[in-house]
Amino acid sequence: MITGLTGDSVIRFARGVRLQHDRVRERWIIQAPERAFIPDPVAAEVLKLVDGTRTLGQIVAELATRFAAPVDVIGRDVHVMVSDLITRQVLVA
Amino acid sequence: MTETILSPMSLLAELTHRCPLQCPYCSNPLALEPRRNELSTQEWISVLDQAAEMGVLQVHFSGGEPMSRPDLPDLIRHAVGLGLYTNLITSGVLLNEKTFPMLVEAGLDHVQLSFQDIDTANAEHVGGMKGAQARKLEAARLVAADGMPLTLNFVIYRENAARVPQMLDAAVEMGARRVEIAHTQYYGWGLANREALMPTAQQLEQTTQAVEAAREKYAGRLTIDYVTPDYYADRPKPCMGGWGRRFINISPSGRVLPCHAAETIPNVAFPDVRHDTLAHIWRDSPLFTMFRGTDWMPQPCRSCDQREKDWGGCRCQALALAGDARATDPVCSRAPDHERVVRVLETLPAEPPPFRYRRYVRATDEVG
Numbered sequence: 001m002i003t004g005l006t007g008d009s010v011i012r013f014a015r016g017v018r019l020q021h022d023r024v025r026e027r028w029i030i031q032a033p034e035r036a037f038i039p040d041p042v043a044a045e046v047l048k049l050v051d052g053t054r055t056l057g058q059i060v061a062e063l064a065t066r067f068a069a070p071v072d073v074i075g076r077d078v079h080v081m082v083s084d085l086i087t088r089q090v091l092v093a
Numbered sequence: 094m095t096e097t098i099l100s101p102m103s104l105l106a107e108l109t110h111r112c113p114l115q116c117p118y119c120s121n122p123l124a125l126e127p128r129r130n131e132l133s134t135q136e137w138i139s140v141l142d143q144a145a146e147m148g149v150l151q152v153h154f155s156g157g158e159p160m161s162r163p164d165l166p167d168l169i170r171h172a173v174g175l176g177l178y179t180n181l182i183t184s185g186v187l188l189n190e191k192t193f194p195m196l197v198e199a200g201l202d203h204v205q206l207s208f209q210d211i212d213t214a215n216a217e218h219v220g221g222m223k224g225a226q227a228r229k230l231e232a233a234r235l236v237a238a239d240g241m242p243l244t245l246n247f248v249i250y251r252e253n254a255a256r257v258p259q260m261l262d263a264a265v266e267m268g269a270r271r272v273e274i275a276h277t278q279y280y281g282w283g284l285a286n287r288e289a290l291m292p293t294a295q296q297l298e299q300t301t302q303a304v305e306a307a308r309e310k311y312a313g314r315l316t317i318d319y320v321t322p323d324y325y326a327d328r329p330k331p332c333m334g335g336w337g338r339r340f341i342n343i344s345p346s347g348r349v350l351p352c353h354a355a356e357t358i359p360n361v362a363f364p365d366v367r368h369d370t371l372a373h374i375w376r377d378s379p380l381f382t383m384f385r386g387t388d389w390m391p392q393p394c395r396s397c398d399q400r401e402k403d404w405g406g407c408r409c410q411a412l413a414l415a416g417d418a419r420a421t422d423p424v425c426s427r428a429p430d431h432e433r434v435v436r437v438l439e440t441l442p443a444e445p446p447p448f449r450y451r452r453y454v455r456a457t458d459e460v461g
Contacts, residue, residue, distance in 0.1 A: 014270075016203050016242035020176065024100050024148030031178040033203040033242045033271055036102065036150045087313045089270055 005083060007057030007075075009093040011050050017090050019047045030090060043085075046078055050091065056082060098337075098376055098385070100148030105155055105342045105353065106137065108165065110453075112158040113186050115221035116209060117286040117448040118248055118277045121157065122356050125453050130346040134164040136366065138171050140343055143371040145175040149341070153180045153205075157345070160187035166199040173200035180205060182246075185232030186225050193235045204236045205244040205273075210253040211260045219252070221450050230267075237268030244271035249300060250290035251445055257300045261307040265315055274304055275320040280354040280409055282451045287437070289445040294438070297325055324434050328399060329406025329422035336384035336408060341375065349374045351381055354409040358383075358418050384408050384418075391419060393427045 013019070017032045019039070028044040029036045039047055045066075049059045060078050064071045085091040110125040132140070141152065152172050159165055160183055172179050181196065185206045206229065210216035213226040236243045245264045249257065257274055264272040276297070277283045277290045292300070304319045311317075323330050333340045333352045342350040347366040350356065356363060361383060364374040375381055383389060387400050394405045405411075406422025414423040414437075415430040423430040 014242070015240050020150075022148070022150065029150065031150065031202075033244055034151070034153075034180060034205065036178070089313075089316065 005056065005079065005086070005093050007055060007060070009056045010052070011054065011056055011059065011082060011091055011093055012052035013050060014089050014092050019044070019050070032090065042077075043081060046081060056093070099339065101144070101341045101375060102148070102150050102339045103341070104140075104144045104149045104152045105340070106140070106152055106159075106168075107155050107157065107342065107344050107353070108132075108137070108159045108162045108168070109345050110157040111161045112156055112184065112451075113222055114158070114184050114209075114225065115450040115452055116219060116248070116282070117450055118250060118283040118290055119451040120278070120281065120283070120353050121451065122281050122354070123285065124356075125157075125451075126345040127453070131162075132343075132345065132347045132366070134167060136347060137164075137168050140347075140366055140371065141168065141172050141175060141177065143366075144341070145172075145177055147372055147375065149177065151178040151180060153182055155182040158184050158187060160192060166195040169196060169199040169201050173202075178202050183207070183232070184220075184225070185229040186222065188232035188235065189228070190235065193232075193239070197239055197241065201241065203242045203244065205246055206233055206236065207246040207248070208260070209248070211247075211256050211263050212253070215252055219250075219448070233267040233269070242271070243267070243269045244273060245269045246273040246275060249274060249276045249292070251292050251296065254292045254296040254300050257303040258307070261303065261311070261315070261317070265311055269315065271316045271318065273318045273320065274300065275318070276300070276322040278320075279322070279324070280357075280413065282449070284413055285449050288442055289448055291324070291438070291441055292322065293441070294325060297322065323407075323410075323424045324438060326424055327426045329403050329410075329424045331403045332407035332410075332422075335386075335404035337375065337381040338385070338404075341371070349378070349380075351384070352407075352409065355380070357409055357412055359412075389419065391421060394421050397427065 020029055020031050022029045028039055030039055049062055060071060060075045064074050082091060086093060109131055110121050111128060169179050179201050180203045181201055182205045208216060208229055209219040216226050217223055247260045261272060279287050304317055308317055336351050342353050344350060348363045349366060361380050364378040364380060390400060390405050394400050406424055408418045411420040411422050412418040414433050420430060421428040423434050
């Protein structure tokens with residue numbers, strides 16, 4: 001868990017990392033230095049909302065509305081996932 | 094044909110074999126391509142268009158030294174426009190305050206910068222270029238200052254193996270996000286210099302420990318890719334993720350290869366982009382189909398439970414060590430020719446012989 005990551009943290013991709021649609025294989029991929037990997041469907045939904053302006057709280061709220069799920073449940077999962085992606089140098093907060 | 098043909102993921106564009114350095118472990122073939130045979134800018138642009146259309150996601154601009162080509166910014170810009178992830182694999186000796194901004198402006202995503210050693214004197218002895226280390230350090234500084242992600246690549250061999258801990262510390266100090274600690278692979282120039290480069294088993298063990306310690310020390314700050322010399326392994330590497338499965342290499346003159354050492358394979362035509370389309374070459378050329386999948390495999394690979402994990406290992410290594418590109422990679426302890434690998438390691442000289450430096454052979458260059 002990344003300390004200091006709060007609902008007010010603005011989430012963005014690390015430089016040199018991006019989410020991209022692979023039209024040949026019809027799936028989302030994360031393009032990163034010298035590797036491309038496939039996000040699971042939930043991670044892809046989160047990453048699609050990462051635009052460098054939304055806060056973690058706004059991303060959670062958006063997902064809660066979209067999937068008609070409780071904010072506190074989604075919030076916990078997204079927080080863990082974003083922390084992990086920060087550790088893996090995909091996202092920065 | 095029982096094999097599923099996948100779309101390639103990754104393209105290695107070897108823009109030129111020209112390079113200011115002369116590293117004795119260079120991955121280029123022994124017969125280096127002269128400048129006059131190199132593909133034109135327009136020919137490379139067509140290659141990039143075709144690659145993107147086929148599903149390639151990442152293009153690695155390499156060489157030789159790719160910054161020897163003045164059209165590099167144009168090729169990067171074109172690749173970026175196609176949605177390709179662009180990586181520059183460079184020695185850094187031509188990367189400076191004048192040239193780097195042009196690459197940034199073109200949209201380059203990432204730089205992989207190679208070092209011959211962290212010790213300047215030995216680095217310049219191995220690279221064969223005085224003053225190279227200072228230029229590389231300046232290149233690293235420029236990339237890090239810009240914020241572009243930086244990977245450092247250290248090729249490991251007998252003489253520098255003890256300095257892996259310092260290399261890893263230096264990588265963090267230089268602001269690298271990734272570092273490759275890559276033991277020499279023994280093809281082409283590396284094979285020609287094997288007795289001078291091959292580390293001992295004890296040295297290998299020490300580098301492995303240094304990498305493990307640094308992974309703990311720099312967790313979350315530095316990703317370390319560690320490549321071992323497979324002569325010391327029991328199982329072969331899944332070379333290129335399998336022949337013709339994920340990877341395309343284009344040589345400076347446009348030959349299309351399943352790996353950068355494939356030009357050693359005898360009795361097969363080498364397809365090239367001046368005479369055929371990339372998609373047709375990938376799908377149907379004899380070179381790409383000859384070792385694709387598992388149908389070609391001899392025993393013990395054919396009935397081995399690892400056959401779709403290691404894909405029989407490396408064809409070029411089978412050729413180099415067993416004299417037959419169709420043989421099981423002799424690195425595998427189950428291979429009939431495994432004894433040859435053991436013998437190489439048992440007969441390493443106590444004193445390493447002098448390097449045979451990577452150089453153009455003038456006669457080859459002129460006859461071309």
